[in-house]
Amino acid sequence: VTKDIDELIEMLDQRTCWKFNIRDLQVNLNGGSSGEFMVLFARPETGKTAFHVSLTCGPDGFIDQGAKVLLIANEEKQELIQLRAACCMAQLGRDDLKKNIDSFRPVWNNKIPNYTIFYEDSISPADVEAYVKQYKPDILIIDQIDKLNCYNSSLARMDQKLGEIYQKIRTIGIKHDCFVIGVCQASADAEDKTRLTYAMMGESKTSKAAEADIILGIGKSPLEENSPDQENMTRYLTVSKNK
Numbered sequence: 001v002t003k004d005i006d007e008l009i010e011m012l013d014q015r016t017c018w019k020f021n022i023r024d025l026q027v028n029l030n031g032g033s034s035g036e037f038m039v040l041f042a043r044p045e046t047g048k049t050a051f052h053v054s055l056t057c058g059p060d061g062f063i064d065q066g067a068k069v070l071l072i073a074n075e076e077k078q079e080l081i082q083l084r085a086a087c088c089m090a091q092l093g094r095d096d097l098k099k100n101i102d103s104f105r106p107v108w109n110n111k112i113p114n115y116t117i118f119y120e121d122s123i124s125p126a127d128v129e130a131y132v133k134q135y136k137p138d139i140l141i142i143d144q145i146d147k148l149n150c151y152n153s154s155l156a157r158m159d160q161k162l163g164e165i166y167q168k169i170r171t172i173g174i175k176h177d178c179f180v181i182g183v184c185q186a187s188a189d190a191e192d193k194t195r196l197t198y199a200m201m202g203e204s205k206t207s208k209a210a211e212a213d214i215i216l217g218i219g220k221s222p223l224e225e226n227s228p229d230q231e232n233m234t235r236y237l238t239v240s241k242n243k
Contacts, residue, residue, distance in 0.1 A: 037170040043190050
């Protein structure tokens, strides 16, 4: 590592920092830089996929900033995610998008080349790196990162296996100079909680948290007692680690 202080400062200044298109999140995190690893987690059906699609395809999102984004998905079908991306870019629901498809098509054709999605239900960190080498993204998103395969048979506990997966994915981001977002589930401790700290990540202990530069939890309120069938759509963001 260079010992030249001016060279060190110049290297840090040259890092690309991608801004979050949610004002308070941007104020608290100051964006995500190339080589950094962010973990995004929440309980099922809380909006993890919708959240990273919004960060990517929404107004002033990563794509509007000129980023090339690679999403590797192993849970929700890529066609559904792609349709969410279209609705997000258009700021329209599905029915209204269909009605306005001709006027939206030029916008889609202009933006979608920078957004590549792969659906892989069985993939390892080495496979992820192969995709990164091929597509050279500025931002890599893995949804869900805990479903990646770990082939190290010497690791008996799940938290150890996940720790190794996270370490390898973080190394990919550093090596290939991209901002990495790994999406995972929260444990049952996070059910009906608004504040989610990294202790609530599924199968976590400290192995997963130790590898991340940023950890962001998405929480939600419990159902109202007087209307148990109507979900409160408000979501709460908690940054429990920020290097």
